[in-house]
Amino acid sequence: MLCVRALGRYSAILDGEARPLYLASKAWPVAFEADESDENLLRLNRDFTSTMIARLGDPPSPNASMPSLLGLKRELARRTLRSCRFCERACGADRGAGETGYCGVAEPRVASEFVHLGEEPELVPSHTIFFSGCTLKCVYCQNWDISQDPSAGKAVAPKTIAGWIGRRDGYVRNVNWVGGDPTPALALVLDVLAESDARLAQVWNSNMYLSERAMRILAGTMDVYLADLKYGNDDCALGLSDAPRYWATVTRNLRIARESGELLVRHLVLPGHVECCSLPALEWLAKGAPDAKVNVMAQYRPGYKASGGLARRPTMGEVLSVQRRALELGLDLTL
Ligand code: SF4
Secondary structure, eight states: OOOSSTTHHHHHHHTTSSOOHHHHHHHSBOOOOTTSOHHHHHHHHHHHHHHHHHTTTSOOOOOTTSOBHHHHHHHHHHHHHHTOOSBTTOOOOOGGGTOOOTTOOSSOOEEEEEEEOSSOTTTOSEEEEEESOOSOOOTTOTTHHHHTOTTSSBOOOHHHHHHHHHHHBTTBSEEEEESSOSGGGHHHHHHHHHHOOOOOEEEEEEOOOBOHHHHHHHTTTOSEEEEEOOOSSHHHHHHHHOOTTHHHHHHHHHHHHHHHSEEEEEEEOOTTOIIIIIHHHHHHHHHHOTTOEEEEEOOOOOOTTOOGGGSSOOOHHHHHHHHHHHHHTTOEEOO
16 A cells, blocks of 8 residues: 655665565566457556555465566567557667667667665665666756767676676665666566566656556556656747657656656756746646655756756756745655
């Protein structure tokens, strides 16, 4: 059962009182055949994920001879790779055959992995695994050297990544899947989880520009969504990140994320975007995700291709007005 307190279940995992969702998915038996239709498998995945979340304290007996819910999710992810629709762009690239789509990722590559001490206080120390490539092209990207270069880093086998995670079990609070963006690597992440048994919370650190299909596959494996809500409207999202249908996509995905996991939402204050982006984003969070932890971030600096109105830092007045509105709305802000 989900706790009402922000990140309450995540805290229970840290205290050893709850197990990470991916371990529950791995142990949850689901009968399915690999040649079943996509529609059937999607329906099974959705039904069993909801049941598992509702019965976390009362799981069925493990059945080693049956496939698991995680196995079902991996099968759906493998199918998705043949005509990629992990993100909202749904390019249709046959990535299994080496084709690339908008993000440029065929086989995911790990750009770096290390114990991160600079994330939100609730998360550190965090075992952060960075994939190269991204589903957005933000003109001010601070991570552009890996987000816009999908060839950065190297391809790593799931077992090897699971080994990295296992060695950090007990020393970190979580595994933090990020990039660029982790979305093009979703199938690999599930393969790693299948090889892992670490009792570590899983954090999906993302722009949240996933397809609904990808969100449904991911649900029940991630304990926390460290989610960006960058814009408050589609025009700014299109102009600054080349992200069509941004608002409907990301707000839909935040709603889906809350059905199984917990939310820590980041909003970066952009110069000149208080009225059009910051205020609508905060107002949506107050109504759409009142149990989310929210980080209003003031550290924007112009970089990469930022120009015009984005070629300056936000003023103190802009940052304060966003923080003040967040407090007025009763949002649960990070320290
Ligand atoms: S993840 Fe990449 S290849 Fe897949 S749909 Fe999105 S942009 Fe296209």
